[in-house]
Amino acid sequence: MKKPVVIKIGGAILDGYNQGNTSALTALLKVIASLKEQPVVIVHGGGCVVDEMLAQAGFVTEKKHGLRVTPKAQMPIISGALAGSVNKAIVASAASLKLPAVGLSLTDGQMVQCQLSPLGLGQVGVPKPFSSALLDTLLKASFLPIVSSIGALENGELVNVNADDAAVAICQLLNAELLLLTDVNGVKGATGEYLSSLNGEQAEALINSGVIAGGMTAKVNAALQAANKLRRSIAVASWQSPEQIVDLLNGASIGTRIQPSGC
Numbered sequence: 001m002k003k004p005v006v007i008k009i010g011g012a013i014l015d016g017y018n019q020g021n022t023s024a025l026t027a028l029l030k031v032i033a034s035l036k037e038q039p040v041v042i043v044h045g046g047g048c049v050v051d052e053m054l055a056q057a058g059f060v061t062e063k064k065h066g067l068r069v070t071p072k073a074q075m076p077i078i079s080g081a082l083a084g085s086v087n088k089a090i091v092a093s094a095a096s097l098k099l100p101a102v103g104l105s106l107t108d109g110q111m112v113q114c115q116l117s118p119l120g121l122g123q124v125g126v127p128k129p130f131s132s133a134l135l136d137t138l139l140k141a142s143f144l145p146i147v148s149s150i151g152a153l154e155n156g157e158l159v160n161v162n163a164d165d166a167a168v169a170i171c172q173l174l175n176a177e178l179l180l181l182t183d184v185n186g187v188k189g190a191t192g193e194y195l196s197s198l199n200g201e202q203a204e205a206l207i208n209s210g211v212i213a214g215g216m217t218a219k220v221n222a223a224l225q226a227a228n229k230l231r232r233s234i235a236v237a238s239w240q241s242p243e244q245i246v247d248l249l250n251g252a253s254i255g256t257r258i259q260p261s262g263c
Ligand SMILES: Nc1ncnc2c1ncn2[C@@H]1O[C@H](COP(=O)(O)OP(=O)(O)O)[C@@H](O)[C@H]1O
Pocket: 009, 010, 011, 012, 045, 046, 047, 164, 181, 182, 183, 184, 186, 187, 188, 189, 211, 212, 213, 214, 215, 216, 217, 219
């Protein structure tokens, strides 16, 4: 079996289905369908859908370092949105293209174990890879696993995991390639230009000066962690040009490559 690739999708690509607009997701899934013999795992976010559902329920959302502060009382809505609505909508879109998709969350098959984040964010989990048995079995049988970022603590409580962190944990679990696809073409530097490459020191300076902010902070931190653990660069690129996935998998310089330290 070829080395698997973990493709993380987040942002507006997952908001579209609420308005009946699944064209960007369909285009991406068609490219994935064309990657014959290439085992793929999709890990997805859906923060924008969570924002909307929490607002409808009358909750005010607070984020710190790009991560959602998650009071216990909000977990039913957050897990319902991510592991329910969003996960099932992606599985259904994939199935409509005849892709053999299977919807999962981080705790299925004990793929990933979580600990409570030490940052004081409530029910936010820090994921750690644990067992690859379920994903190995599914990939060998040519299924397309679609994994939401809802996890659980050892005591059985559900936790909300940032989807970039979830993708990194799954990538480590499978020693896979990782593509972090988002709604912009990569990471922008101080003058607003897209950076082709970013290392840990540069990232720290750009985060401290506020050039990298919001959800991009969590994404860059997750990518740095993966790059350092796996000792190779991690691509942050746009899902708006899904045909680039093939080039990205061949190592093309598209989007921003987050470099391991020492490179
Ligand atoms: N330096 C930066 N470069 C690019 N995008 C940035 C930067 N700083 C903040 N952002 C914002 O981060 C967003 C991507 O993060 P996020 O919305 O969490 O993505 P996703 O939902 O795909 O994980 C971009 O749409 C952009 O508005």
